[in-house]
Amino acid sequence: MSERIFIGVAWPYANGSLHLGQIAGAYLPADIFARYHRTRGNEVLMVSGSDQHGTPTTIKAEQTGKTPAEIAQFYQREFLDCWQKFGISFDLFTTTGTRNHAGVAQDIFLKLLEKGYLYKDTVSQAYCSSCQRFLPDRYIEGTCPNCSSPNARGDQCEACGKLLDAPDLIEARCRLCGTPPAYKDSEQFFFKLPAFRDKLLDWVRGKKHWRPNVLNFTTRFLEEGLIDRAITRDIGWGVPVPVEGFEDKRIYVWFEAVIGYLSASKQWAKKIAGDADKWRPFWSEGVKSYYFIGKDNIIFHTIMWPAMLMGYGGLALPYDVPSNEFMTIEGKKISTSRNWAVWLPDYLARYDPDPLRYILSINMPESSDTDFSWREFVRRNNDELVAAYGNLVNRVLTFVYRNFDGRVPEPGALSEADNALMKNAAAALEETGRLIAACSFKQAIMTAMAAAREVNRYLDEKAPWKVIKEDRPAAADSLYAALYAISCLKTALYPFLPFSSQKVHEYLGFAGRVEEYGWQVQDLPPGQRLREPQPLFTKLDEAVIEEETRRIGT
Numbered sequence: 001m002s003e004r005i006f007i008g009v010a011w012p013y014a015n016g017s018l019h020l021g022q023i024a025g026a027y028l029p030a031d032i033f034a035r036y037h038r039t040r041g042n043e044v045l046m047v048s049g050s051d052q053h054g055t056p057t058t059i060k061a062e063q064t065g066k067t068p069a070e071i072a073q074f075y076q077r078e079f080l081d082c083w084q085k086f087g088i089s090f091d092l093f094t095t096t097g098t099r100n101h102a103g104v105a106q107d108i109f110l111k112l113l114e115k116g117y118l119y120k121d122t123v124s125q126a127y128c129s130s131c132q133r134f135l136p137d138r139y140i141e142g143t144c145p146n147c148s149s150p151n152a153r154g155d156q157c158e159a160c161g162k163l164l165d166a167p168d169l170i171e172a173r174c175r176l177c178g179t180p181p182a183y184k185d186s187e188q189f190f191f192k193l194p195a196f197r198d199k200l201l202d203w204v205r206g207k208k209h210w211r212p213n214v215l216n217f218t219t220r221f222l223e224e225g226l227i228d229r230a231i232t233r234d235i236g237w238g239v240p241v242p243v244e245g246f247e248d249k250r251i252y253v254w255f256e257a258v259i260g261y262l263s264a265s266k267q268w269a270k271k272i273a274g275d276a277d278k279w280r281p282f283w284s285e286g287v288k289s290y291y292f293i294g295k296d297n298i299i300f301h302t303i304m305w306p307a308m309l310m311g312y313g314g315l316a317l318p319y320d321v322p323s324n325e326f327m328t329i330e331g332k333k334i335s336t337s338r339n340w341a342v343w344l345p346d347y348l349a350r351y352d353p354d355p356l357r358y359i360l361s362i363n364m365p366e367s368s369d370t371d372f373s374w375r376e377f378v379r380r381n382n383d384e385l386v387a388a389y390g391n392l393v394n395r396v397l398t399f400v401y402r403n404f405d406g407r408v409p410e411p412g413a414l415s416e417a418d419n420a421l422m423k424n425a426a427a428a429l430e431e432t433g434r435l436i437a438a439c440s441f442k443q444a445i446m447t448a449m450a451a452a453r454e455v456n457r458y459l460d461e462k463a464p465w466k467v468i469k470e471d472r473p474a475a476a477d478s479l480y481a482a483l484y485a486i487s488c489l490k491t492a493l494y495p496f497l498p499f500s501s502q503k504v505h506e507y508l509g510f511a512g513r514v515e516e517y518g519w520q521v522q523d524l525p526p527g528q529r530l531r532e533p534q535p536l537f538t539k540l541d542e543a544v545i546e547e548e549t550r551r552i553g554t
């Protein structure tokens with residue numbers, strides 16, 4: 001029975017390039033998950049898009065003398081280019097700047113208003129007398145009342161992660177000119193979040209399959225109690241508030257961006273699937289919805305968005321929110337402002353995608369923060385990816401190609417050891433799939449790599465390269481068993497290493513794409529014509545470590 005899987009992935013702000021922390025945190029795990037389920041034969045819809053409306057985009061525009069729309073378009077193109085080169089296989093990666101998105105967001109707004117979950121209230125809003133404008137939260141900086149970090153933003157403190165209200169900041173100042181903000185009355189819409197608290201608590205209690213950090217964080221947040229939250233503000237860039245008298249205001253980006261999961265699904269149905277109703281099965285009973293995000297985004301996906309969906313009614317709530325922890329770079333927290341990051345476009349300009357996908361997968365920050373260093377990158381590339389897997393594939397395929405007339409050899413009566421190897425590889429394929437389905441990506445790739453090491457051990461023992469001189473049939477047996485195991489490995493590793501797996505698939509003589517063959521052991525007919533193999537990966541020089549480390553932070 002095929003399953004229906006909806007995959008929502010965090011919406012990156014269209015104000016800067018993607019860095020490895022975001023990739024390891026959300027995009028790569030989502031892609032591994034999507035590729036696995038598609039290969040399994042399940043129906044998958046994976047969407048995301050760039051978040052254009054955040055103040056991060058307007059701030060970037062002001063800094064660079066461009067319009068927010070120009071900034072948003074620039075990064076949207078760069079993101080799309082990265083997904084293609086890095087192999088993040090979205091069904092649709094759109095933006096919050098479409099008319100479709102504005103319409104869907106306004107529909108949800110009006111429905112919640114009609115159901116009595118929204119109300120108007122007058123609030124005192126930060127105003128800069130020298131800039132003569134209202135200041136959105138991100139335009140206010142000051143000292144965090146929770147951890148005393150001196151550069152907390154008006155919406156959230158990056159140092160401790162606490163969500164803030166701008167008036168709580170100590171020694172608040174306008175980020176444009178440094179003037180302490182004054183306060184002026186302004187009318188805004190509020191969302192009655194506390195109305196959903198009990199329902200949310202009940203719902204969360206059933207989520208035993210959630211990662212402990214996500215479950216604990218959410219439960220604690222709900223138990224501490226919820227407050228009404230403003231969902232409109234005085235700003236000119238964003239989705240218009242569909243209510244008279246609010247022409248100068250926009251829907252708050254935290255409220256509007258999460259609606260992107262739904263609006264993107266509708267856009268996909270209309271524009272790509274060619275059937276405007278095709279989104280419905282991915283938002284109704286029977287679907288399993290997964291949201292891949294970083295830990296700074298948990299409450300928006302386990303509290304705000306579910307509350308909005310409950311209020312709207314009739315749409316599927318998240319099934320799981322496998323949020324990742326953070327990745328540090330060379331032992332330090334990533335800071336985009338200090339350029340302490342490894343940028344994905346930079347990486348892709350110099351190296352192949354699969355080695356990075358490998359390293360980020362096997363070192364994924366699933367249950368605790370992990371670190372990326374160029375020394376580890378080079379070591380794992382050379383000692384693991386090249387030595388344990390790439391060389392294995394290349395050695396076996398090249399030897400068979402040259403010695404068996406470019407065809408899969410005909411095995412005789414396979415020995416116990418040959419059968420054991422094949423059985424082990426088939427079991428590793430099944431186990432890798434089970435672990436991916438459980439969002440245990442690190443364990444999954446380790447399982448596949450352990451199976452590759454097993455093939456190496458087997459070949460060291462069998463040494464078909466020597467045996468062939470005295471006993472050609474025996475060499476054919478062990479090479480057949482090794483090819484069979486490699487064929488299992490290329491499927492098991494496909495969600496992680498899609499580019500090289502596709503190559504192995506073709507070298508083994510299969511047509512089409514890996515995905516089309518299913519998550520199962522493939523029949524490897526003796527006599528099947530192979531294609532001439534090329535090395536899958538490149539060994540990296542130690543000089544890479546120093547060269548690349550020097551770039552960080554400069």
Ligand SMILES: [Zn+2]
Pocket residue numbers: 144145146147148149152157158159160161162
């Ligand atoms: Zn703080």
Ligand SMILES: [Zn+2]
Pocket residue numbers: 128129130131132174175176177178179
């Ligand atoms: Zn100012």
